[in-house]
Amino acid sequence: MIRHTMRALCAATLVIAPVALTATPAYAVTSCRVNGVAVSAQNVVGTPGADYITCGSVPNGDTVNGQGGADYIVINGAVGGTVGGSAGGDFIQVYGSVTSTGAVRGDDGNDYVRVGPNGNVVDGGPGVDFCRVASGNPPVNCES
Numbered sequence: 001m002i003r004h005t006m007r008a009l010c011a012a013t014l015v016i017a018p019v020a021l022t023a024t025p026a027y028a029v030t031s032c033r034v035n036g037v038a039v040s041a042q043n044v045v046g047t048p049g050a051d052y053i054t055c056g057s058v059p060n061g062d063t064v065n066g067q068g069g070a071d072y073i074v075i076n077g078a079v080g081g082t083v084g085g086s087a088g089g090d091f092i093q094v095y096g097s098v099t100s101t102g103a104v105r106g107d108d109g110n111d112y113v114r115v116g117p118n119g120n121v122v123d124g125g126p127g128v129d130f131c132r133v134a135s136g137n138p139p140v141n142c143e144s
Helices: 001-022
Strands: 028-035 037-041 041-044 054-055 061-065 073-074 083-084 089-094 101-105 112-118 121-123 130-136
Touching: 028 041, 028 061, 037 073, 112 121
Parallel strands: 041 061, 054 073, 061 083, 073 089, 083 101, 089 112, 101 121, 112 130
Antiparallel strands: 028 037, 028 054
16 A cells, blocks of 8 residues: 555655646846846846946846936846846946847936847937947947
8 A cells, every 4th residue: 555655645745746846937036236236037127327338248137227316227147138227328338139028218317338249229318329249230229
């Protein structure tokens, strides 16, 4: 009797284990430094004033938002999510690429936006903006 119970439990484990492993998706988290403080979250947010934000990369679905003030945002990897400066004259530099799901937005103010290869959207937003992309889709709402 015990042997039959053990076989049934083993068989059930073989069926349930793969389902349990595939049922919970893994979410990427953006790892950044905001004004020198380490932040790991799906939504990284600056302060209403000027911020210095550096991140490794921004996975699909994640956001980095400088909020108000003249923000300095540097992304060292790819952008699959959204990077936005918000209000204020912002400096945004992406050393990696903007993927087909990514977006870099200067938003309000006179912004400087520079990215590597652009596979989706680079938008200076309202204001007089300086935008450069290494290759791919041209930037929009940029005066120079």
